Amino acid sequence: MSEYNREQSEAILLVRYHLKTLSPSELARLKTRTRNYLRFRKEVDQFLRHYFSEVCTQKCYQNHYSACCGREGITTFFADVVINVLMSSDEEINPLLQVLGLPNPGMKCVYLGKRGCLWRIKPIVCEMFLCEHARKTVFEKDPLALKEWERLKRREKRYTWPNRPVLFDDLETCFIQAGYSSSLMYFHNSPGLLRVKAMAMGKRKRLLRNSKSNHENTKESKIKREK
Ligand code: SF4
Numbered sequence: 001m002s003e004y005n006r007e008q009s010e011a012i013l014l015v016r017y018h019l020k021t022l023s024p025s026e027l028a029r030l031k032t033r034t035r036n037y038l039r040f041r042k043e044v045d046q047f048l049r050h051y052f053s054e055v056c057t058q059k060c061y062q063n064h065y066s067a068c069c070g071r072e073g074i075t076t077f078f079a080d081v082v083i084n085v086l087m088s089s090d091e092e093i094n095p096l097l098q099v100l101g102l103p104n105p106g107m108k109c110v111y112l113g114k115r116g117c118l119w120r121i122k123p124i125v126c127e128m129f130l131c132e133h134a135r136k137t138v139f140e141k142d143p144l145a146l147k148e149w150e151r152l153k154r155r156e157k158r159y160t161w162p163n164r165p166v167l168f169d170d171l172e173t174c175f176i177q178a179g180y181s182s183s184l185m186y187f188h189n190s191p192g193l194l195r196v197k198a199m200a201m202g203k204r205k206r207l208l209r210n211s212k213s214n215h216e217n218t219k220e221s222k223i224k225r226e227k
Helices: 003-021 024-062 078-087 090-100 132-139 143-160 167-177 191-226
Strands: none
Touching (some): 003 167, 024 132
């Protein structure tokens, strides 16, 4: 089994194991935490179906081109795995584990099945990827579609860009606190993402200090005026 397949497989098994140990109310709480994100994913899905299904079907499926699902090129975040396992049945997860256990001689992503991606809620990196051909075909003709796409890209960051508390970081933390670790926990082990978090934390602390000192100055001048 390749390193990539092993890491993926371990993450899926770990998440599945932990979720099975949770009580129905804990599971329900976890689902509630992902509700807004899933709503966002539904909107992205509707957008892609509306604007891109024709161009992607023609370019990638009928011509067997499929540039996006390249071999071992896909970053899957630990939270992607959590959300997918949380929303999938065992019958949907077992095929993922099966393909990860097989050699992958082709140049395509291990998860690319005959009828498309095997994930129920595919990784966010895949969902938000548009190839140059598709972008040009759709956005050059329809600038409003481009505006809508940019709005969705900004919304994506609310869940995945850790310059503020975000769902993808929270879900990792939740599993770390339960005693698990995975190489897919990039929000806790990628130097780039850790730097973003540290910078944001520094900014928040500075803002807090400034607002405290402004408050104290206002209090002081009020006391002086009253004297
Ligand atoms: S995970 Fe799914 S969508 Fe992403 S590259 Fe693989 S087959 Fe394609």
